[in-house]
Amino acid sequence: MTYPEQPPRLPDVPSEPTASGPELRVPDVPSEPVASGPGLRVPDAPSEPVAGGPELRSLELDYPRDQWQRISPKFAVIEQIGNTVTMIVVAAVAALIWWLNESIWPLLAGGAILIVLIITAILIPRRARSIGYLLREDDLLFRRGIMWQRFVAVPYGRMQLVDINRGPIARAFGLAELKFVTAAVGTNVIIPGMPLAEAEQLRDHLVAVAESRRSGL
């Protein structure tokens, strides 16, 4: 299977991998079942649950950390601003209700929400660092989450459209959010906190590679 020539990779990738290390690691295609034609074949022997390699504790795909494209560190700042604004609003509302009917409950409820928001504020930097994406040869790999980890692989040819969204705070920081939409609702790949120029380059790149790999829905 050959595709018409590869569109160029993003020019301003910060860490250009060295020639020795495989830059985009494409896992070995399970070639024999695919090549064997349309027949439905059940493997004869119960396939051993993975011969090589020890049991993994955390869900970590086999890519070195520096291969992942990271989002801008400013994204954490934006999140903190949003979180702080939410905290202020919650505190104000709780205080207002308390002032109106002098009951202790609004303060307790507001306090509980504030505690959750403070924990969120502590976790925000880690969460922002966990977001990353990887442009493999034929699909886009996206990850996010530390405690609740999520990895998504989307073949480029599945792209229906690419959205670039910019909220007011993100615009002030020159950031944008890129959304990759497929025919499935569950895909839900949203890469936040990208510098606008980079997001637009990534969009053009994705459109180009999707065009060369288009097939039916």
Next chain:
Amino acid sequence: MSGEFEPIPPPTPATTPAAPPRTVADLTDGEWHRMHPATPLLRGGVAFIVIFGIVVSNFRERLVAFFVPVLNGPEQYDPVTAILNSPNILLILGGVLAVLVLMIVFFYISWRMATFRIGADAVEIRSGILFRRHRRAQLDRIQSVNIARPLFARIFGAAKLEVSVAGDGANVNLEYLHARDAEPLRAALLTLASGKQHRPAAPSPATQTAGEGTPSTASKLENLVTDRARDLLGPELDLAAHQVTAVVRVSPLRLIVSTVVSLSTVLLIVMVVVVTVMVTRGIYWSLFALLPAILGVVSYYWSRISKSMRYSVASTSAGMRIGAGLLSTTNDTVPPGRVHAVRVTQPLLWRPFGWWRVQINRAGTSALNAADSATTALPVGRLDDAAAVVGLLLNQPFYQPVRELLDDALNSRNPRGFVGNPRRAAWVDPFAWRRTGYTLTGDLLIFRRGVIWRHLDLIPLARLQSLNTTQGPIERRLRIASVTAHTVLGPVVATLPHMSTRDSVDLFEKVSAAVVVAIGADTSHRWAQTRASAPVPGAPRIDLGRWEPSSEREAALVAENAQRYPVAGVAENIELGPNLGPQEEK
């Protein structure tokens, strides 16, 4: 209960074609055409019936009173009497007449303005008087073509052709067409969409002579009446007219029993027992609670049964034909490669009977209208039937492997080739972990799940949209993770929970690589192009694909399957319009 899976002998060329080929050629010539003249009546059908009913019920009393003056009841206010006695009767009648004339003119213009066109690569409709609408659907994006025939339209000999493309509310509806045009038009649409290179068939002499001679008006009327009667009473699926190569039917008895054997019946029985006990203790008001429940359950049964009566799944030259309906019929043709996921499932109460249901995900069925009819491929059937339907839906060329796979995966404790959950998954999933597992065959990803509600999800890799693996904090402690395969919206949500982390990563990497290969090899948006490349005259009708039997056992299997489960070729004897004649491949 007869055997529902019937091998069909090679169809003999239909001696009397359903429609003269001339009609289809005219409709697919790339020019604009009008709908059935009764369209406004049929679209506004319900309103007309209601108005007619009101008028009739008003006049009935008047007629009865006219003929039987004894029954003349006490004088009441009646709008018709008031109008008749009014001095402005001419004015009122004139107004009514004007409204009628305006309505007729409006309907006539709207009928004149609604036109459709079928070109080489798209189907288009134009409609609307003040707000014009022009809708165009690419033929290679067709997901399915449905012919719906509500009872009212059947009486008028009309049918609705729904060309469904992916997208919510993106259907192109040709409503209404002459019923005799609908079937050949769909065949022509799907042949065009398949990308096959067409050979305009020479019109057979029989059909040419059949149209000769002008019958008298009386015999015309007679013909019309007998035609309608034959249409209303005839079978839902006419095997000779459709080049059917395999068919699965649902017998009425099984359909009724399977509908009645359900949880709602159990609830109803429990309720009847409770109410009986209460009544014997003198609590009579409890009877009133029972009545609505019985009514609800019975009407639910009736709607289910009447929709699924005469259910048949057939492999035709243009794809899967799923037809059903007692009075209002509907039949949908799904070309190859339009099924995004298949689920074989079994409600708990069906287990003693060994019955299964097959559901599918398709693009273009909206989330709100994810009704049974569009997403159910087989309402009930034995494993044999389910295997046949699954094989046809997923374009598996051979029946036996699918049958073995389903039997193994659904009924066996440790199916071959499946990678299951680790034992430690029992901490979060004490029962179902034994049955959870996946396997990856040549072009399918298969998830097996469920202890009480057993099901098996089969996803063609070429249709998989994306793949997801997640792990929460509790799962991390247990070193397990979950994998989800995303497809278009539908009843099948393919999730595989609590796999060991190593297996999850393994599955994720394997499948995401295999999907890319499958997408590259996929040609289903022009599904006949690959096959049409080498038409060998006089070749056997059964297309064995690229697969060659390598051993004697396999060859025997092929021979056996060829009889039970032939693969359809693409229709050859559909004549298309002059502009769409032999197409050159670009």
